[in-house]
Amino acid sequence: MQMKKRVQLFCWLLLLLPALAIAQQKNISGKVTDQNGNPVAGANISVKGTQTGTLSDAEGHFSLKASVGSTIEISFTGYRTQSFKITNETTSFNVALKEDYARLDEVVVTGLATTVKRSNAANAVAVIGARELAGTAPAQTFDAALNGKVVGANIVSNSGAPGGGTSIKLRGVTTIFGNSQPLFVVDGVIVNNSATSAGLNAVTAAAAAGNSSNQDNASNRIADLNPEDIQSVEVLKGASAASIYGAQAAAGVVIITTKRGKAGKTRFNFSQDVGFNSIIRYLGQRPLTDAIVQSQGWDVAAYDSAKAAGKLYDYEKVMYGQKGLIRDSRLSISGGNDKTTFYLAGGLRKEDGIIKRTGYANNSLRVNIDHRINDKIKLSYSSTFINSSADRGLTNNDNAGVTFGVALSSTPSFAQLFPDANGNYPNNPYAASNPLQTRDLMTNNELTNRYIGGVNLDAIIQQSNKMTTRIIARGGLDYYNLKTTAVFPSILQFEVNTTKGHSIQGMTNNVNTNWAGFLVNSYKPADDLSFITTAGLTHEYGKYDNILNVATQLIGIQTNLDQAGAINVSQFRTQYKNDGVFVQEEFAFKNYLNITAGLRFDQSTNNGDYKKYFTYPKANVAWNLSKMNFWKSKTINDLKLRVAYGESSNFPAYISRFTPLNSSNIGGYPGSLVSNTLGDGSIGSERQTELEAGVDISVLEGKLSLEATFYNKVVKDLLMQGQVPASTGFATKYLNAGSLRNRGIELSLKAIPFEGKNFRWTSTTNFWLNRSLITQLNIPAFPLGAFGTTLGTYFIQQGASATQIVGLNGNGGIGKLGDAEPTFQMNFLNDFTIHKNWSLRFLIHWKQGGDVINLTQLLTDLGGTSPDFDVMQSNGKTAGENRIAALGVSSKPFVQNASFVKFREIGLYYTVPYRIKNIERIQLGVSANNLFVITPYVGYDPEVSNFGVGFSSGVDVTPFPTSKRVQFHVAISF
Template sequence: MRKLLTIVALPLLLLSLPYLSVAQVAITGTVTDSKKNPLPGATISLKNSNFSTTADNSGKFSMTVPGDKGVIVVSNIGFSPQTINVDANNKSLSVILTEEAGKLEEVVVSGLATSIKRSNLANSVASISSKELIGTTTQETVDGALYGKFTGANVSANSGAPGGGISVKLRGITSIVANSQPLFIVDGVYFDNSSINAGLNIVSKAAGQGSTLFQDNPSNRIADLDPEDIDRIEILKGASAAAIYGSKAAGGVVIITTKRGIRGNPRVEVGQTVGEQWQLRKLGQRSWDTAKVKDAFGAAGLAIYNANNGKIYNYEDELYGRHGVMNNTRLDVSGGSDKTTYYAGVTYKNDQGIVKHTGYQKTSYRLNLDQKITNTIDVSLNANYVESESNRGFFNNDNTSTTLGVSFVSTPSWVNLYPDANGNYPNNPVAPSNFIQTRDLITNRENVTRTLLGGTANWRIVNSDMHSLKITARAGIDQYTLATTAIFPKVLQFENGGNGTNGASIYGTTLSKNSNINAFAVYDFRPSTSMSFRTQAGITAENIDQNTVVSTATQLIGTQTNLNQAGSIQVQQNKLIQKDRGFFAQEEFNYKDIAILTAGLRGDKSSRNGDPNKYYYYPKASGAFNLHNLPSWRWTEVNQVKLRVAYGQAGNFAPFGAIYTPLVPVIFNGSTGSLIGTTQGNINLGPEKQKELEFGLDLGILKNRVTFEGTYYIRTVDDLLLNVQVPGSSGFTLAWKNVAAIRNNGVELAVNTIPVINNDWKWNLQIRFWKNTAKVTRLDVPAFNTGAFGATLGTYRIQLDQSPTQLVGIAGPGESKDPQSGLHRFGDAEPDFQFSCGNTVSWKNFEFTVLMHWKKGGSNINLTTLLSDIFGTSPDFDKKSLDPTGQKVNGAYRLSQLGVSARTWIEDASYFRVREMGLSYRLPKGIVQGISLIKVGVSARNLINVFSYNSYDPEVSNFGTNAISSNVEVTPFPSAKSIFFNLTVTF
């Protein structure tokens, strides 16, 4: 046995002698910025090798370099990298990195399991750091924090109600009927962002006319994610980058990475924010006299006016005038050793709305762990638990005059709606609803409990100078329960005395469980120092199981609100079960960081398709060419010149259930059964597909203190789905078919610069411009109107060779008419362009930040003004600024155009606003023993707003996140502006 061991061990010993005899250099150091602030997480890598480490919480690092000398590269996002020669005489380092405007050292997504330096990236991928996201002011939701911070996006609030309700569209419209929102990925977990209605239509009857979709003003579930947890966000805006996610990526992909621990002593951070929000814009109320009252409400109205001695009530302040207190408390702890790092955080948020009895509360807990099991195996775990409650009021369109907004505009300010000393509310004598009573007594609440679990395991099987092979396995679960509660007690004016439903209790429960699991192999081959190949391949699986049950009880018994205490009970259930499977393969080639070429293919199959076993393929290819890295480059002032081109495809699933012919329940002669529905299923239905070609130029000058990024894209969306009419001989009236195509063309420009930087001053300036133009390039059915409420008031029209978001309506005298429809084109919901400008100026320990956003063009259909005109309550009713003849007052003139021209209701929705503004001060270090940082500040959101739109805010949508019809206003929950006082203490 001993002889056998000798025989085995001797060759191993001989093979290891060369390595044992090689000297090593142990280097240590500290990485800081120009103001000597440590840069935790900075990367220190040995050039032309796979050896690297990171700086700890204090900016300190250590590394062992094989041999008696070497070259290390120290880098950090937002700073120019430094290359340093190290040996036995230069092994204690103090590295100071200088800021650069571009994030050229940042690594961004290049595949499902790989990343690439931004300086080598061939796509336009936006990235937003934690500081950019929440560093200026407190944010209510993640999507709301994205306003104006990257090019190519149209981000708008659908409602001012607490708890969110945001629409995000990247590079234009990608569907007519399907979801146009981006896919959200959080630490590798597919994050559900559904908007689920609470069943309020039983009371509002909003779906009685116009579109039947999304008029309940629901929030969307990305609101559950805590912005304080986020480390960075990467946004794959187009198919050329998002092709790696295949059939789910037509709307783009938002990849969110949460904060993780950094090696070092425990770091504890406590943050407290207290603020206030109030109505963004007040419109005022119409002034009244006896003549106006009689003209608008007749003799009966005049009698009410005189009986109350003409007393006027400020109902705008009563309904929207609350200054809601906002509170955000944050605690996080991070740190770790060489083997284990951790990050734990908890946030408690409590925001009051500007309407009484509305508000948003959320508690979020997070724990992220990273563990090196061996030198070749590491594991990352992520856990997030959220509880939230949102009280959203009762707003938007209705056909019963019962929502708070419609009731408000239909009530003149001389009617007394206040309760008496015993708390009894009077009936509104001129409208079906007393909105003060409705506000005080109804319930419209969303409660969410959500758990997000994810894990990633990496096994580096081979790791040498020439070869490396890594296996990555990733899995995640996103599970939540959404409980909606809507109670309309029968004491309400519109619910008693034979009105309405005689009381309604509506309870909804959504159980959602999504899971994903995937595995990848990544092989790096470096045959020389001048070139490298990276090959990756993997498989993916995603499962969706969502079950929504809405139970509606009407004809309530007494004051009971239980479902069983009612004369009528209805139940609706909607189940969404989906199984997706796919694979992905990609090859990357890099020649001296001069030419970087990539080609890949994604294949997907899904139970959402007509043939669940059929694969749909999404290829991608790209090339980046860094001309400044050529040996012949001589312009030292120009640090980067990169040309890039990229192509990719992505998809969008058909609406759930479109492949089936529905069965309609029926009772006949006392027996239950089913009838075949009138919509024919389509077993050949596949996903909508898009192709995108993108060209770009990136420049950097003055040591990259000035960087420029320009992108032009052409995106074609084919096989768009519509529910179209079919011949009656088929036995059906409608069927889902692929019948249309849209082309989006756009340009995106961004300049990042540091005009001033010295020991005391630093000024960082970011300028962004983006524009998208869309056209319908194929339409196999006759042109049609969709969304909104008809051509009389303005509507969307899908028409060949026209924008899919054009707004048309009946044409008045002198207005041109389309030969086919007889309608006039009055505007487009798509903005002409958008422009944002961000400035961060620091002087010693002070920092001032401001983000300005200008949206030029884009039209809304303003039906709030229509309703207030009809009821004679418009604040500008008596002004004379609209009638070309100068005869009619504004209200009368607008009403005179009803049925004559839709121009009156389609308004320019341009605006300029200061999105964010903040001033902070860092107390000198060491002023309090044991505390490394104390930061105090004041900040604001939407503090300055300039627009001529005749309502509370041009950012609004009665129909929520719909792809088409998102720019329609019907008495929404108004937007707010806010101011905060902030304190952060770091131990």
Template sequence: MKLKPLLLLILLMPFTVFAQSGFVASGRVTGAQNNPLSGATVSVANSNNSTVTDATGNFSIRVSNGARLVISHVGYAPKTVNAAESMNVSLDEENTTLSEVVVTGLATTTRRGNAANAVATISAKQLTGSTRSQTLDAAMQGKVAGVQITSNSGAPGGGFLVRLRGASSLTQSAEPLYIIDGVYMDNSQFGTGAGTNAFTGAARTPTGSQDNSANRIADINPQDIENIEILKGPSAAAIYGTRANAGVILITTKKGRAGKLTVNFGQDVGFAKALKLIGLHKTKWDKQFQFGTELANAARLTTLKSTLNPTDETWDYEKIVYGNTGALRNTRLALSGGTDKIRFYAGGNVMDEQGIQKNTGYSKNSFRLNVDLKPTSFIDIAVGANYINSNSDRSFSGNDNNGVAIGYNLAYLPNWLPQLPVNGVYPKQPLTGQNPLEIVDRTVNNEKVNRMISNYTVGVQLVKNDIHNLRLTSTGGVDFLTAEDEVYIPDDVQFQAASANPGASRYTTNRALNTNLQGFLVYNAHVGNFSFTTSAGLTQLRRDVRLNYFQGQGLKPAQRNPSTGTVQQASETFQGEKELGRVVQEEINWNDIVIATAGVRQDRSTLNGDPKKYFTFPKASLAVNVANFGFWKIPAISQLKLRAAYGETGRSASFNSTFTTLTDLIIGGQAGAGYPTILGNAGIEPERATEFETGVDIGAFSNRLRIEFTVYNKKVKNLIESYNLSTGTGVSSIQVFPVGDLQNKGIELSLGGTPVRSRNVTWNTNINWWRNRSLMTRLIIPEKVVASSGFGSFGTQRLREGASPTAWYGTPNVNGVPTLYEDSQPLWQASWSNSITFLRNFEFSILIHRSHKNFNSTLNQEITDEGGSSPDWSTIDKDNNPLGQSRKLGKPGITTRQFIVDASYTKIREISLYYTVPKTIFGSFANKFESIRVGVSGNNIAMWTPYYGYDPEAANFGNRPTGATVDLLSFPSSKRFFFHFNVNF
């Protein structure tokens, strides 16, 4: 294998160097308002020869006679001009550029105009230019066609489900692979234990699947990001092999620019309010006193009312808990500068955001340093280091079996029951559960993350001339993080006091070390109108994880230390993996008209049954720029690209699934062991996704109208899922098994343009529309309920051949066959973004996002009906029963239909207005700074939905490909408003 790339190189070597006569072309590149553009790329067409403009926009480059220069810069439309000894080029601004480079290999890139895939990019401006989302995944919401991003709950600190082109896996996390500057990021959702027996008891497993924790991409500071590139499916991501089944999100952080030192200081202040409250405690209780609720009969309610609250005073507890205003602030300072030899970017960010519930919030401090070195003409070195410290307080929400979660406690709380603390003492909730205010004020559910991400890239130009270019690059990355969790409930909190060992605390340390290393040889050759890019390389990925916790129950009074507990529990879990890959890729470009690429990746992994076996993932793609042909005679259409791509990716089973380990069974201090109920599969191989994607890109009227249309067919073969055995054998399942095939078909349409471009007003607009449908095309195991996909009669998801794995099922069970309901995947999604600059200095932007006909399994109505707090509880139905009683589970005629509900929504994701302050008004101070910009913005400020609950985006079971959208009064999401101040020096 090692020899093959070399062989390839030798075969391509015979092209010799021609000496050519020429001259030096020099000039200046300018952008909007005739400002000089630094960092613009000036390259000689069909050659390796290129340079970059300096701080004043000037360049000079040696060219041959008759050469043409391609001038490009991110954010501007590229131009091709004839080279001249003295020249001035001005570039026009553009929203989506054809000139920006997109990744097509592990060490190679191509111009977007030549890409054969619908590679979505999000620029810094699109990501953070408008408002401040709390986390990176939130900042991407609604911005890209084909990408479904939903918030698991509104709890501060993140927790988002990102699904690219439907589910690619069923058991594994749905999350795509994130790579930041070449570092493979850990995006785990670590368990905190908040959902375990000692706390909410939502899940009975040692580390709960229902802890409602955040996934760790939340740590990344969106403000450091220069751009994000999304490889949505295997056809684009094939070269990433066995980690890329759910797509790849490539993040590039900001780099220093040579020239003058620039300093950017920004300050945002704002506030957050609940986006929507249900109005639980505005409920009238007349009928409840007459009929009684599910949890208290009429007599009991009447007695309590007369003894505890003889007046007619009521309290809006929902508002007391969730109606607070959270203060938001965000300060950042970025420095950038350097020389030809060394350039740097340093960015620091301090963010502190309070939640809408008291004692909740999220704060993050991060610092990044990126240094680019060019010690000699043929060596490039880039190093980056990022330290992040984050702290989130999320309280308790969502599913619960102990009476802890705030949502349940609010739902069960009559508004006439006094619950406010009196001299620090919280009145007991006499009916059921727990005084929610005590949970708000006295419990802890905290996660602190310290994380260090570092990367390096070394590029060595081994050969460089007009025709040949051979480069050796080596990239490495380290992502080290510790997430330390504390969950604590004092011994005298009502529900703890009523437990056998009151007082519970659990301290968890999750440590993860991810390292990656790759080496590549890239060879470019230009022969006539053809250019060839050949690359070959090796990669290695490692992951080493240690999860441990110590829990104490029955704590000494007022003690938090779990070692004071009379009942102690401890656990230590190790995980590790190592993966090796080898890659070869060839790209052939004929004059930017026909671009063909083929490549293959082979991977082996210790996660597979056979750790030494290589699995092969091929890819091939073709792009044809029809408008670049000589015969093209329609000047209005400057780009017409037809493209098609095919690729395969894989995903190994998660760690531990190859092992069949004896279960520990302790009794009375004696160590026992027994046969496990879940078996490993020592022969498991990766699941494999194949995708064919094709589409057309059109640019018309000087790119003022852009259309991108893509269809894809993604098939996941030998899908890894647990194989449910006959439980009568005493074994419930084989943990991982190739159970069948899944198909995802979808359409993505993107329509962008600049409808207005005048002296005073420029209006850029973009509409995205996309849909995805999933289908189990083959299933060789018995039909099964997807684990953790819901709650029995409230709706669960099933794997059934010929049906969607994300559809809901429930009662009635006709002859033992559950009834099929709607799908949790939206029928379609759409987003509409607009940016309008007017009166020279103003910029207004808005992003609206709709998710259409996605269905949730919701218990919101049921829970609030049981508690008597739903706003329409007392409305009388035709049989003279209150609705709050007659629509409950178990009442005649009530089936799962009641709980599978339309969760469509339209949200204003982002809205902003900025004003660049004219320097003239500062008089003599004007030369002290470069520019000042102020603005106001909002994030998720409005929502339209028929949904009963806080937010239709809720997902109780976290980041799961299926069964995620189950809602049990999850933490309400918030609308956020900001004032921004920004100054450049």
């Protein structure tokens, strides 16, 4: 009996021997170097089709276990991926990576759960690495770090106020009344990017006349992210790439991947930046004489007295002339083993503004952990906590004469505004406020606490020689609490005899959650044929709750809301739920033909019919001619043709579905009044379709490459606000009533003009342009986004550009005076490496064309303080007199060319060429942002937006001036 069992056991062992041989694990070691023999640290070495992998250490060495017959892939950013087959004889191997000059092996997104090499991609995806984002001249905020770097984007800094605030439009205007900002995704977590008003209109009365849009100069919340934590940013600019994200992706998608740990010894990286910021340029002040003072109706005796006492002040420099101190400390710890890697990072940033008592502080903590449960299951956790505080001053539009710029626009240099020895400020006889008093005693603060966290599970549930099936599950939470505090003491000049002080306090809680599950099947029936099938479910939930309290008649120096004679409370709440289903098929043949087709179904409570599923298809083809058998050219290394089509949509505005009720006192009793805007319960989404075509070519071993793209984007069912018959009891209603088209060209040229033993020069030149057109408008043409045709305004009109600016043309009529859309944009990025230890890198951004409605100059004209007011012109009148005379006759003086050339970034770094004990690397550097600007525009900065992140960028009303930054850097790795 025992003999029989032994024979059975022997037979089973014989049957299992092949499987045991296949599963035999071997220790494989080696070294990764570049083509010059220098070690490559951090290269990714993985066993294809499994979760097994490791990273090379500081000397380029690696070690891992792999089965005989498996394939090991070695990849590193900027280098071509190489593969090796493991045989019975393989115990170690060395690999020299070749530089991927054209970034053909760079991996870009093709879906929610899949990626593809750039050489096989059918979409133009802008990728910004850590070095491009923050490694040259670190910006204050993440949105500022993107400026000038994204091909196909029009990025405008709303103002220079600390804490950020940027309008981002990808491939033109995609909506007029809807959300115009792209969708932001951080490590798979969809995050909120709203801008919340601090309620300053209660003091400035900015909405009392003209446009009622938010003019509070609020920052949008994507500015919370720490740029130093980010490994890469991928920008999906159009529907053909972003349609897989469905109804939230009409304005594009920005996918942010943060830094993660690497296996090996624990590494510490510490860096310290110290610097200062200062205004880019001053407008200047009007030189005064007795005759000028008298002609303005000012006090000549006061002018003479101040002049004799040497008390003529340049209040522009007094207000905006502070050199703000910049301090930024960062520490990261990373490491782990083959099973678990971690990345911990903390940052402390504090910057003073160029206006006293303004500034920005950001404290962040990041924890990223990756754990391989076994060869088939990987679990990842990503999280960040952010505490930020921004003191933003009081700038932008104002109908009460209280913001810094508006008050200064009518204040001459001889006015005495400084406090006396007891700290008492005199009243300003030339304006409604003393701007120095307002600056020194007021508060306007945004305080944010934010948590972004996500979990990702990637598991192989089936694997064979030809097929692998993975299940991917992820979930995330984005929560922030925003407290806005604006206090204007009763002692202020404009408060004493009116409202006797303001305490404006807002509290916002925002919660966004999302989860998704994907099934990905990779099938390779033959070596030259492969299929990747993806199916998935997504769910997003969001809740926004803002309460704003405006208290007046403050008691003494109290700021508590209950220490006031009157209080007004308003609350705005929104809530949504989205559900999506999608399928996608990717087909690859002989590594030269790649076809992708996908379909997404979306349901959202934001739609009029919230139960209806909307369908968003996508399809694309990439054909790489240079990988076909007939290709023999040694000059052209890569030639790819591509075409892509996709659809997405933009949710209707939250308020468009409902008829709002306004609170009111009716006969002494609280009640509600129906507003004059009628809601539409059947309102539909804006529908977007896009066709994109392009060609990619590289020559000279990739040392010269060109990516060229043309796109045609059509947006139908544009959300509009139209008039309704008075008999309905309403004045306006939201409706789908138009179509919009954007066409554009994007070119990206990468080159290595020179490469030698001790000197290397790499260069990137990007060019892009966009043209928009209102192709259909089912309601009468209407002005939007400024202050009427007298001063110049945007005008939505069929057959015209969506961003045209019209106004009085001097002939008794109204005509087109300009367009906010640039004629074209270009950037030039150059990187010089000298003796391997010195690095010089700079970015120049050129925007040609694009007009701005400059009302800051109008205010200084009316106040008699414009620096060129007295310049004589050909008609015998001064420049200031001519501009004032044009008011009400022609808007041309106020619509100005905003072309510019900006030296956005420059950095010079030196890496110490030898190690000091346990210190692996020491780097020293100096950098500058916005070092100078060349522009014909008469204003602080041609990049300006009084109305923030919405449709109406390019309106200049006494903004917070933009600053330039100079910083010194020390970085130590050990």
